[in-house]
Amino acid sequence: MLPIISPNTKLSQIIIDDPTIITVLNRFGISLGVGDTTIEQVCADKHMNVAFFTTILNTFRDPNFFPEKILNSFQAHFIIDYLNKTNQSYLQFQLPNIERHFNLLISKSDAQNSNLLIIMKFFTEVKTELMRRIDDDKKRWFPEILALESEHGSTHESPVTQFDEGHDTIEDKINDLVSMFVIHLSGDYDVNLGQAVLLALDSLKKDISQNNRIRQRILMPLYQALASK
């Protein structure tokens, strides 16, 4: 188990421990070539809230790390700003990256391998659903929360309720996509590109999973608390 990230932790160590965390760091304007900088130093340079930054990084690394009381103390616009950047990362980098590798995989693999085309169709369905959610976040949900927050001021004591979408989630479907590659891929295909698609999907899966925890356990109760005032 990885040690908890603190203000004194070096950025380089965080990336070496788990290179997939670079997608989260990108959203805070940090890219590779971090030198010897610590969390505290980078937060001072970029005028970022140290507690919020370390909490996001720890939540990403460990699904069991979820200090709801700390996250509840942040104002909604902090969380929405991060989630907006996350959504942009899906649209600009992660989804196109999976798609690019998937198209290459199909073009370099046996044309008779219809399984790849079927899995690609499933991916397209998941991508469309994710893009629809991002659009709804941008046009409806996030502006509504921000408007409520500016109307009522920040809230520190929002009740945490279980938010269940009641149907297949995007997270479930991405897990299924990963399973299709790991368990059910058959026929002739380019092995390296197959693995590249799997790694890109797994990175998105991890990211979506962390994003959903923040949406469902923090932002949704925060929204419900603000709306009920």
Next chain:
Amino acid sequence: MNLKVAILCSDTLSALGLKTLLKDHFSLDASIISHEQHQLLTDMAMSSDFDFFIVDENTLIQNLNFFLPCRNKVILASSSKKIESDHSLNTITTIDSAESIVSALGKILKSSQQPTQKSNALSSREIEVLKLVAAGKLNKEIASELNISINTVLTHRKNMTAKLGIKSTSGLSFYAIMNGFIKP
């Protein structure tokens, strides 16, 4: 690979060569059925004894009544490249290099083996449930259609997820298409 393969070639050296390639590259102990034994083909039970029949053109033509009903098990060992695209049979070309023949055989044996393994992973009742899930039926509709309780449907779905690693309705539907349980 655990497959039963029969080689029916009138050319003895071709038959022996194919047997050796199957042994060396796929650890398969294929049975050579000599020309004198071809009358065995009239015994239809033989088609279920083997997973594949590697046959030359003459043997195929002379025994069409036997091979056509089990054409998915036939691998035509052709001595000519030009007829490859004229039919939908699995084909290897005996004048190719040994590497090319092994590669072609590998593709045929592998692709034909996998769907069988996968369909065996689910019970027949689970496949029925899977087809109805893929058709967009709700759990209570599936229960009503199969005359089982909704709890039994949930148990089948739970078992399917455990076996396949797939949970969502969309994922199960695409799995069903991939494995030919439903048409796209």
